[in-house]
Amino acid sequence: MARPLSPKLSPVIIAEAALAMVDAQGEFTLPALAKRLRVSPSSLYNHISGKADIIELMRGQAVAAVDVAGASEGEPHWAAAIRDIAVQYRNSYSRHPRLIPLLTAYSVRDETTIGMYNVLAERFAEAGFGPRRILEAITVLDNYVLGSALDVAAPEEVWDPGAKASASLRAALDAGLGREHRADEAFLFGLDLIMAGLERAAA
Amino acid sequence: MARPLSPKLSPVIIAEAALAMVDAQGEFTLPALAKRLRVSPSSLYNHISGKADIIELMRGQAVAAVDVAGASEGEPHWAAAIRDIAVQYRNSYSRHPRLIPLLTAYSVRDETTIGMYNVLAERFAEAGFGPRRILEAITVLDNYVLGSALDVAAPEEVWDPGAKASASLRAALDAGLGREHRADEAFLFGLDLIMAGLERAAA
DNA sequence: ACCTGAACACCGTTCAAGT
DNA sequence: ACCTGAACACCGTTCAAGT
Helix, strand or coil, rough: CCCCCCCCCCCCHHHHHHHHHHHHCCCCCCCHHHHHCCCCCHHHCCCCCCHHHHHHHHHHHHCCCCCCHHHHHCCCCCHHHHHHHHHHHHHHCCCCHHHHHHCCCCCCCCHHHHHHHHHHHHHHHHCCCCHHHHHHHHHHHHHHHHHHHHHHHHHHHHHHCHHHHCHHHHHHHHHHHCCCCHHHHHHHHHHHHHHHHHHHHCC | CCCCCCCCCCCHHHHHHHHHHHHHCCCCCCHHHHCCCCCCCHHHHHCCCCCCHHHHHHHHHHCCCCHHHHHHHHCCHHHHHHHHHHHHHHHHCCCCHHHEEEEEEECCHHHHHHHEEEHHHHHHHHHCHHHHHHHHHHHHHHHHHHHHHHHCCCHHHHHHHHHHCCHHHHHHHHCCCCCCCCCCHHHHHHEEEEHHHHHHHHC
């Protein structure tokens, strides 16, 4: 064996395989990942610096589909452009809900994400917000999107309080739980509350 | 050794020690926890069922200080009561920011948290929301609070895009970053956007 | 009932050796 | 440059043995 003619591995190949494992099982180990790639665990270290590195690669993979440019140029209204980015951002993560808990422990260096912050900042500036308010607005959106993405990842039992539910909570749970798009509808509801508030703040 | 006259351990003792470790180091292992408690690792299993159990105990510990009753009874206006709960809830978590990434992988069975959901549901019903809207509103608040708590936990470098920052983003970062209460102010800004939106939705 | 020590299967990472 | 196999220190959990 040793050194094959064409490499069996690459950062992208590793990230894709790891993401598939996380999607399926909610976690991954280096031995299992190596086995899936028909490779020895130590081989991975020729392409990545450790497990944390793989997690960062998965973040990039998940978010790569976000089209910041489209929202930035095509859309004339700043609020509509920002809303569009938030929706795309959240949808990227909800395609890999079980990845999110792994991401929360690490910081963001992903280019797509930073590109998104850039567009958001420019759009908020265009709306007339000052620097400090811009940082607050981006923070609010980021927090909300990440929290909402976590909601998709959370098991359904999060919302099963057993016998301790009040009548109002019980009715609410019965009305919404198990609905396929429950998390999506709640996300959009809240996003529109936030966007409406930001538009009023701008005026 | 063996069986001391009075037990050296209890779930609360274990949870407190584990929380102290997480606060200090961002993680904990059973061997290290056992060492801190001057006990053998296997002894822990007389009081807890595993590592996941300890994490759930820490969640309860962190959130125990939330006073749902006060907000529920004392406050006449539903929106003010709900806002107060959200603030308390978020503040509990931000006292232990490094705990949050550990929590996100597990579901909630904590009594305080469920009690909080109950009060929220009742208050929203009082405001005239229907069951489905109630579930959405609680979801929105929960997502936002958790996302905001994560923001406290995140290292400051999350917001360091290096040379890739646009002028608007750069200015925003300079204006806000490093400010002691940056995360708190952003949280309150967004919370008030959401609450204002909910009040308009109720009317 | 509660603690111990030995044991198990596993993990992430390093490194000399091979081509 | 890239893969292997052996090795290391460590982890979470189980369980028979002790009192």
